[in-house]
Amino acid sequence: MSEQNLLQVSDLSVSVDEMQILHKLNLKVNPGETHVLMGPNGAGKSTLGNTLMGNPNYVVNEGKIIFDGQDITNLSTDKRAAAGMFMSFQNPLEVPGISLSAFIRNAIHSQTGKPIKLLAYKKLLESTMELLNMDPSYADRDLNVGFSGGEKKKAEILQLLMLSPRLAILDETDSGLDVDAVRTVSKGIEEYQKRENGALIIITHSTKILESLHVDHTHVLVKGELVASGDGSLVEEINANGFERFIKD
């Protein structure tokens, strides 16, 4: 099992509204690894995240996505989640009428096929919210409704920790957060790495969130193609010099 890639993306080409965004992209993620995907705006980073998660607006023209040995290229989003995938949204949606707490419990039930006992669930939820410095009252508030940007991102990380997937895609989780919120969010991500030995694909164009995280691989995406890959030190280089050297005309 450990020798097998958790995620294997081969020759993946994706288009949105009939415009091709990703070109023959290849990527391998092993269990527990943390990958960082960087690149200038419009490079296709979020497209990759959405495609991996099965957003129907993103059409796979070519290539395959294998997760845990299973071809999931045409699998529906909910089944990908049940198989152990998760995505933290750049702009989490507001859903009135269902509380954050009820929603997560419902999601756990849907994924595992059995309900989680209320008391055990409440305890776990409370302690996880505490870890993320979330006010307990948020549990009973409607999902993301009226949450500030920071609260929404914390709620995403809360879901990550509660659902314990094997691969989490974090799409711009650090964007729009103040220093304290970034620290809290990265504490949550660290917890996920060590508690679940969870694999990560962190999509970002800043590096604040990566300061306290161990990074195994860094990839640079430009105009829908992976133009460079390296270890964690690549992050620092980009931090110092930007993407200029990767952009060719």
Next chain:
Amino acid sequence: MFDDIKKSVADINQSMYDFKDEETDKDFYREEAGFTKEIVEKVSTEKNDPEWMREFRLKCLDIYNNMEMPNWGPETDDLDMDLISSYVKSKTGMQGDWNDVPEDIKNTFEKLGIPQAERESLAGVGAQYDSELVYHNVKDEVAAQGVVYTDFESALHGEYADMVREHFMKLVPPTDHKYAALHGAVWSGGSFVYVPKGVKVEIPLQSYFRLNAAGAGQFEHTLIIVDEGADLHFIEGCSAPKYNVANLHAGCVELFVGKNARLRYSTIENWSKNMYNLNTKRALVEEGGVMEWVSGSFGSHTSYLYPMTILQGDHSKMEYTGITFAGKGQNLDTGAKVVHNGKYTSSVISTKSISKDGGIGTYRSSVTINSGAKHSKAVISCDSLMLDSKSRSDTIPGIDIRTNDADVGHEAKIGRISDDAVFYLMSRGIKEEDARAMIVSGFADPVSKELPLEYAVEMNNLIKLEMSGNM
């Protein structure tokens, strides 16, 4: 105050409404179809009307024959009045004990969970099957408070006969519209409730209306008088099995809310989709009184339903919370009306409308603030959610203000289910169908919150039922 009666209840079986019981000639009396003088007289005789009622019926029939059909709202061309039977009655009469109700009828109400609800959370129950009540009972402790809850026919002859006569069709006169006139001519069944001064009924009373006979009309009359300082929650539920012929419901509800009294009237209507629901509901509120409507409309082929409140006394209030779900083949024209007459009166109308699969949901309202209604306040908000591009949602608000000294706010929103929200929920492992149902339930949540729990559960199940399949 009604929160404390909330209890958990089992989920309902999705097919629970659509079962039929054969009505044999042996056990049932059925009036021939159509509406003629002979038929109205026969109904009157069968019901042993007092003389004034017999005359009233005939006068109503006259009005009915001379009135035009409404020239607005959904089409009713497929409703052939000559095919509607005005009166269908079980031959056994009304019982005060479920054990005495005929087996087949009892089974119907058992399937609908009525006897169980009575045991668990209701102060009294009336159950109407086709044209007549088959069961009526009120808990001893509630009766001991002086609360009267009887079938309408008994009320016409009993101790409260004068009170009934004084109020019957005074709020909704037969000249109001064609179906009000029809109702006056052939009304049958329904309930009379009187809550004496200062009496607070802690748990709700409920009437359940079941129209089981194909091609029949149900014309029940509900009259509720809540005297000064009294408090009541009344619940009505309606359902029917589906037939290929049109059925008609033209009931009438008249509510009198006394000084500083409060009445909450909750309805969950799930008529089958061959039903024309042309129902009239109206409330008159005295000084300091409060009228609260909670209304869920899920069923029927065509509905015209606009509960109306007349805020007569100063400082009287009304609140209307409603939801309408129009699915395939349904044209539901619903909303609320309010007339502010007293000073410092206030009204809040908040509606939600969901349309799906080509269904048409129309919100229609009328708010009138008359010249004497100084310092009055009205807030109207209506939200519509269309689940696909072939469904329709319209908003037709009417506002008529005849004083400079009133505060009126109106807000309308029409939207579609967001694909991004569906994707978001699915990314957490929730199936597409469930994700959509979750969004729709969430949209309906402000209304479910107003319902007693067992009804909220029923409403959510109805939404799930409506949402499942062809998604």
